[in-house]
Amino acid sequence: MDTFALQLLNGLDKGGAYALIALGLTLIFGTLGVVNFAHGALFMLGAFCAVTVQKILTISVKVKDESITFFEAYKEVPYLETWFGETGAAIIDYSVPISILVAIPIMLLIGLVMERGLIQRFYKRTHAEQILVTFGLAIVLQELVKANFGANPIPTPAPEAVAGSANIGEWLGLGSTVVYPWWRLIYLAFAGVVIAAVFSFLQFTTFGMVVRAGMQDRETVGLLGIDIQRRFSIVFGLAAVVAGLAGVMYTPILPPDYHMGMDFLVLSFVVVVVGGMGSLGGAVAAGFLLGILQSFASMNEVKSILPGIDQIIIYLVAVVILLVRPRGLLGRKGVMES
Amino acid sequence: MTNKITLRSDNMMMGLFALAILTMPIWLMPIGASYPDLMQKFAIFGIFAIGFNILFGLTGYLSFGHAAFLGVGSYTAVWSFKLLSMNVVPAVIFAVIVAGAFSFLIGFISLRRSGIYFSILTLAFAQMSYNLAYSVLTPITNGETGLQLAKSDPRVIDGLFVEAGAGIPSTNFFGIPMSGYSGFYFCAVLLIIGFYISLRITRSPFGMMLKAIKSNQNRMSYTGLNTRPYALTAFVISGMYAGLAGSLLAVTDPLAGAERMQWTASGEVVLMTILGGVGTLLGPMLGAVIIKYFENIFSAFNETLLNNIFSFLPEGLQEVVVSVVGLFVGEGWHLTLGILFMIIVIYLPGGLVEGAQRIRDFVGRKRQKKTSEAHQPQIAE
Numbered sequence: 001m002d003t004f005a006l007q008l009l010n011g012l013d014k015g016g017a018y019a020l021i022a023l024g025l026t027l028i029f030g031t032l033g034v035v036n037f038a039h040g041a042l043f044m045l046g047a048f049c050a051v052t053v054q055k056i057l058t059i060s061v062k063v064k065d066e067s068i069t070f071f072e073a074y075k076e077v078p079y080l081e082t083w084f085g086e087t088g089a090a091i092i093d094y095s096v097p098i099s100i101l102v103a104i105p106i107m108l109l110i111g112l113v114m115e116r117g118l119i120q121r122f123y124k125r126t127h128a129e130q131i132l133v134t135f136g137l138a139i140v141l142q143e144l145v146k147a148n149f150g151a152n153p154i155p156t157p158a159p160e161a162v163a164g165s166a167n168i169g170e171w172l173g174l175g176s177t178v179v180y181p182w183w184r185l186i187y188l189a190f191a192g193v194v195i196a197a198v199f200s201f202l203q204f205t206t207f208g209m210v211v212r213a214g215m216q217d218r219e220t221v222g223l224l225g226i227d228i229q230r231r232f233s234i235v236f237g238l239a240a241v242v243a244g245l246a247g248v249m250y251t252p253i254l255p256p257d258y259h260m261g262m263d264f265l266v267l268s269f270v271v272v273v274v275g276g277m278g279s280l281g282g283a284v285a286a287g288f289l290l291g292i293l294q295s296f297a298s299m300n301e302v303k304s305i306l307p308g309i310d311q312i313i314i315y316l317v318a319v320v321i322l323l324v325r326p327r328g329l330l331g332r333k334g335v336m337e338s
Numbered sequence: 339m340t341n342k343i344t345l346r347s348d349n350m351m352m353g354l355f356a357l358a359i360l361t362m363p364i365w366l367m368p369i370g371a372s373y374p375d376l377m378q379k380f381a382i383f384g385i386f387a388i389g390f391n392i393l394f395g396l397t398g399y400l401s402f403g404h405a406a407f408l409g410v411g412s413y414t415a416v417w418s419f420k421l422l423s424m425n426v427v428p429a430v431i432f433a434v435i436v437a438g439a440f441s442f443l444i445g446f447i448s449l450r451r452s453g454i455y456f457s458i459l460t461l462a463f464a465q466m467s468y469n470l471a472y473s474v475l476t477p478i479t480n481g482e483t484g485l486q487l488a489k490s491d492p493r494v495i496d497g498l499f500v501e502a503g504a505g506i507p508s509t510n511f512f513g514i515p516m517s518g519y520s521g522f523y524f525c526a527v528l529l530i531i532g533f534y535i536s537l538r539i540t541r542s543p544f545g546m547m548l549k550a551i552k553s554n555q556n557r558m559s560y561t562g563l564n565t566r567p568y569a570l571t572a573f574v575i576s577g578m579y580a581g582l583a584g585s586l587l588a589v590t591d592p593l594a595g596a597e598r599m600q601w602t603a604s605g606e607v608v609l610m611t612i613l614g615g616v617g618t619l620l621g622p623m624l625g626a627v628i629i630k631y632f633e634n635i636f637s638a639f640n641e642t643l644l645n646n647i648f649s650f651l652p653e654g655l656q657e658v659v660v661s662v663v664g665l666f667v668g669e670g671w672h673l674t675l676g677i678l679f680m681i682i683v684i685y686l687p688g689g690l691v692e693g694a695q696r697i698r699d700f701v702g703r704k705r706q707k708k709t710s711e712a713h714q715p716q717i718a719e
Contacts, residue, residue: 035454121684127454128400132612133683135605139676147665147673266465266601273458308474315462322455323447 006180007295013184013253015291016191020246021268022275022283023198024239030215030278031232034119035127037134040265041141042107042240046247047256048145049106050099051154057092094159096252103248104241111240115233138261146258158183158252183252190249194242195284201238202280211235215278270318276331286329290314348537355620356530363519371631374522375590379634380627381525382586385532387610387622389579392536394608395617396545397572398552400457402604403444403464407577409471409599411437411584413478416485416594423495424507426516426524426589430582437581438574445573449566452555464601471596484595509589516589525586529623532579537619539575548572552617580607609679615691624690629675636674639667 025039060076080088091098118137122130157163162182202208214221214228221228247256254260271290275282296302298310309316321328358365362380366372386408393399411433418429448459471479479485487506496507509516511524539545547568550558558565588594597603610629615621644660644667651659666674686693 118680118684125687128398128457129683129687131400131454131457132608133680135608136676136680136683139672140680143670143673143676147670262602266461269458270462273455277454308470311469311473312466315466318462319447319459322451322459326451326455 003299007299008292009180009184009188011292011295012288013187013191013291014294015288016188017246017250017264017287018268018271018291019284019287020191020194021243021264022271022287023195023280024243025268025272026275026278026280026283027198027239027242028236029272030280031211031235032115032119032123034122035130035134036119037131037265038114038138038141039134039239039243040261040263040268041138042110042243042261043247043250043264044145044256044258044261045110045141046103046107046244047251047260048149048247049103049244050096050156050248050251051149051256053099053102054092054095054156057095057098093161096156096158096248099248100245103244107241107244108237110244111237112233114240115236119236120233138265142258142261149258151258153255153257155255156251158186162186187249187253191246194245198238198242199280207231207234267314270314272328274318274321274328276328279328279330279332282328282330290317293317343541348541351619352534352537355533359526359530360523362526363522369631371634374518376630376634377522378525378586378590379630381522381529382583382590383607383610383626383630384529384623385525385586386580386583386607387614387626388529388532388536389576389583390607391576391611391616391618391622392539392548392579393572393576394611395622396540396548396552397569399449399452399569399573400608401448401460401573401576402457402601402608403448403460403462404576404580404607405601405603406444406464406467406599407437407441407580408584408587408603409467409594409596410440411581412588412594412598413471413485413584414581415585415588416487416592417478419487419493419509419588419592420491421494423493424509425495426509426511426585428495429509429589430528430585433581433585433588434578435581437584438578441577441580442570442574445570445577449569449573461601461604464599464604468596468599468601471599479594479596481596484593487592509592521590524589528582528586532582533619533623540619544568544571609675611689612687613679613682613689615689616687618689618691621689621691628690632674633671636667636671637669639664 021039021043024042025036028034028036028039057080058078060078061082062074063077063082065073065075078088078092080091082088084091114137118133122133164182165179166182166185167179202212210221210226210228211231214226214232218228247260250256267290268287271286272283274290275284275286293313294310297313303310359381362377363372363374366377371377386404390401390404393401393404414433414436415426415429418432422428444460444463448456448463451459472481489506493507511520514520516524539548547565551565551569555565584594584598587598606629610625611622612625613628614623614625641660641664644663645656648656648659648663664670682689688695
């Protein structure tokens, strides 16, 4: 029971990341009809927003180290600490949450520029060409990041206050063996909040209503005198923000490196396909489902029966789903069913 | 296209192609690419791209998992070296057969869907193979280290004829060692054969069927034709080409690693095909040569070399230029590749072959205009 609960939790946070990326992917597909292979790169760019913020906050000055008296010693102290003391140190400590505020406008901007600059030329082209050009873009973004930040993963720690583990087992009465890192819990909650925000934005605002109408029947909405194109462009920006935020918050879990986007992209695509192309609920459900399945498959008990299953479970599920139910778990009838 | 395709023009193209490939060591000299290692790569990736083009270019199925067949070919070849003989012939034959069987399995399942779903299915299968090669299949693939030859390998057939030497024997073609120029010519001959087969497929009724599948699969189905066997055949053929390319990689360097199966490797062959020209005969070969050539040249650049090149500039400017150019060469070669690729897809979806065609048409039209202008007054009279 304990291991069961633990694996469930382990699956949930990874599932959260999958769900967030897949949500953006499927949103873009549902609105613009574009298959965006550069979406993983947006996730990575979000993560590197956090890295950049951390770097800027910790720009340091060399000061004399007073604790060493034998010889002249210097140590690096961030400007923020020399200026504001304790408060400055606290700000540095909370660099990842602060990055969220920075990442939102930046990712929105990147998303809009990308859509206006590149994606809009590809509405009418085939899916294969869309895949190819966004694949090229993903390579470019990835290499630019590599040139700026190097090829090694950059550790970006979570705030001190939540660095430890939460004693979930005692809360749920499962015994104290079930512990879980705080940050992963926060990630899970964060993913839930973002997903809820996106859904309520689409469900309860006029803007969202128009977008949903446009997803159903783009032409009619256009005939009603609504500039649906502009709204879809904004949706692309929104999807970029969601992917970026997923990246920012993921940095304490996985130190970001330049190819993390590609790694997540392949999986997120599988998630979208399993959930159903263009289905928002499907993407979220499939994201969590596959995250959990993956985590259960990596249990030793399972691995001893089916060796290697943890490596391939996601792809296996995707293959089965595509063959048995091509429109995905929650896909609408007739959408990309061929 | 104004020029007619006849058997004669095809034979002519074939002859020119063979001539161009076989004389590569001569005409590649001026651009510094005439050493066997690099030309071997041209030939091997040419085979890979030509085969990929049969699926993507002719049939219109974009596979993102072809590297898996390349990897399978490599592993099979190395195993053949280990168990049977250092002769490359059985290695190549087995690799093609095994890769063909493997692609039949994957194609049989993947081809039940088309479009983007097909791409994702092949991607999923390739990633599965890659992950398995790294983890569970370690007894077969030797995991991260990669499969290598060892002195203690049985080599059953070799053992019948010759006594085992002191070191690890090298690959050979009935006694001719497969290194240097002989290795290149071995690959080159296979490339020419591969090109010829792809030419014949393109011109055959079967090739016509594949093109029909590409242009409108639904219509083909409505006429009562089951398209899947044709698509599957194309898939298996291109898988066999990939297996052949993989085995040749092992012939020139008897080592097989799982990273050859990663999906970025599949992406590379897509890039080659697109760059050269999808669906054209010469395009994929051209793309493979260009990418491998520039990869080789660009990755060799480093800061000192750049500083030497731009040393004629004033000091401040030199630093700026070197740092900007440095982004695109050496380690940053992939950046150049990505940008180039995007430009091609955006502005020239038909690749370089289409570009050449456009230039020729443009020039041709100009000339035609001139002649028609010259004729005009006479008609008016």
